[in-house]
Amino acid sequence: MKLDTLVKPSVLTQPVYEPGKPIEDVARELGLDPAGIIKLASNENPWGSSPLAVAAAKRALEHGELYPDGGCFSLRQKLATRWGLAAEQFIVGNGSNEIIELLGHVFLREGDEVVMAAPAFVVYKLVTRLFGATPVEVPLREWRHDLDAMAAAITPRTKLVFVCTPNNPTGTANTEAEVLAFARALPEHVVGVFDEAYAEFLVNAPDLRPLIAEGRKIICLRTFSKIYGLASLRVGYGYGSAEMCALLNRVKQPFNVNAIAQAAALAALDDSDFAEKTARENRAGLADLVRGCEGLGLEVVRSVANFMLVRVGDGERVFNALQRRGVIVRPVRSYGLPEWVRITVGTPAQNARFISELAIATRV
Numbered sequence: 001m002k003l004d005t006l007v008k009p010s011v012l013t014q015p016v017y018e019p020g021k022p023i024e025d026v027a028r029e030l031g032l033d034p035a036g037i038i039k040l041a042s043n044e045n046p047w048g049s050s051p052l053a054v055a056a057a058k059r060a061l062e063h064g065e066l067y068p069d070g071g072c073f074s075l076r077q078k079l080a081t082r083w084g085l086a087a088e089q090f091i092v093g094n095g096s097n098e099i100i101e102l103l104g105h106v107f108l109r110e111g112d113e114v115v116m117a118a119p120a121f122v123v124y125k126l127v128t129r130l131f132g133a134t135p136v137e138v139p140l141r142e143w144r145h146d147l148d149a150m151a152a153a154i155t156p157r158t159k160l161v162f163v164c165t166p167n168n169p170t171g172t173a174n175t176e177a178e179v180l181a182f183a184r185a186l187p188e189h190v191v192g193v194f195d196e197a198y199a200e201f202l203v204n205a206p207d208l209r210p211l212i213a214e215g216r217k218i219i220c221l222r223t224f225s226k227i228y229g230l231a232s233l234r235v236g237y238g239y240g241s242a243e244m245c246a247l248l249n250r251v252k253q254p255f256n257v258n259a260i261a262q263a264a265a266l267a268a269l270d271d272s273d274f275a276e277k278t279a280r281e282n283r284a285g286l287a288d289l290v291r292g293c294e295g296l297g298l299e300v301v302r303s304v305a306n307f308m309l310v311r312v313g314d315g316e317r318v319f320n321a322l323q324r325r326g327v328i329v330r331p332v333r334s335y336g337l338p339e340w341v342r343i344t345v346g347t348p349a350q351n352a353r354f355i356s357e358l359a360i361a362t363r364v
């Protein structure tokens with residue numbers, strides 16, 4: 001009997017997540033010096049990690065023999081103070097990615113529908129499929145979530161709705177008024193998931209806490225990967241009602257967030273200097289990238305996040321050409337955008353290097 005006859009059908013049809021290529025892989029495959037390669041493919045922080053977080057992580061490493069606090073008590077306490085919510089209103093995950101999967105464990109079964117924008121962060125679709133549920137993808141309108149169309153796509157079978165603002169891969173955001181009106185109008189049988197992975201890059205991020213306080217079925221997701229530069233440590237969190245967080249807690253692994261990540265995240269919350277510098281530099285970097293790309297006659301999507309779409313013609317070809325020249329970006333054909341690549345905002349030097357390599361790579 002072949003192994004795949006034993007496998008759940010949802011696994012066999014599961015698309016595979018394609019991450020941005022690591023520098024070491026590109027160096028090995030193309031025979032390049034890793035020191036000369038820049039990776040602007042995964043919306044990572046070009047300024048490194050929060051120094052306070054790194055110092056705390058090093059201290060935590062001294063006690064690698066102990067299991068971490070499975071309940072992330074200190075981190076949830078600190079988040080509670082920061083957000084003016086109760087500690088029970090937080091769930092900490094191995095990246096916010098894990099919380100998306102926990103939502104699947106808690107809410108999704110075969111026959112359920114999950115409404116999401118297209119394109120939006122691909123993990124929503126992957127998790128939906130993994131649990132045998134059906135993604136209902138609603139095209140963006142003028143590059144932003146079409147929240148009216150998403151509301152209209154809700155049926156009695158809808159369990160979850162994902163709203164990603166700013167959205168990945170477009171970097172566009174809906175306004176607070178739009179997001180709040182949408183959340184308020186969600187029917188009783190639907191859980192609203194508001195992915196705020198890039199919210200710290202916004203000047204005015206939508207604040208859904210009043211709706212959480214009203215008892216609505218809402219969860220918001222945040223991550224330490226981006227603004228605090230801790231992508232490698234894998235830590236993110238959700239906030240919502242205590243009931244929602246207790247349900248998600250039930251299905252997580254006992255020690256899902258390691259102690260080094262917890263210590264780093266705790267310290268990162270005190271590192272407003274680093275977070276502010278990241279956001280400030282990002283705004284300047286975005287402006288440089290827009291100017292550079294438009295100077296080459298290329299169309300861009302105006303972004304408010306730490307990445308941007310550029311229309312390069314044949315996205316795959318330009319991705320490969322850039323990679324051969326030591327610049328890793330993200331092709332977005334799998335997001336239905338074959339003519340575009342997504343570029344993460346880098347340091348001024350990285351952005352300048354990208355623009356000069358792009359000028360060569362887009363020359364046919």
Ligand SMILES: Cc1ncc(COP(=O)(O)O)c(C=O)c1O
Pocket residue numbers: 042043094095096097098121164167168195197198222223224225231234235236
């Ligand atoms: C929109 C969005 N949500 C969630 C994540 C997951 O972040 P993490 O698992 O690193 O917290 C990402 C990562 O790129 C993202 O783009």
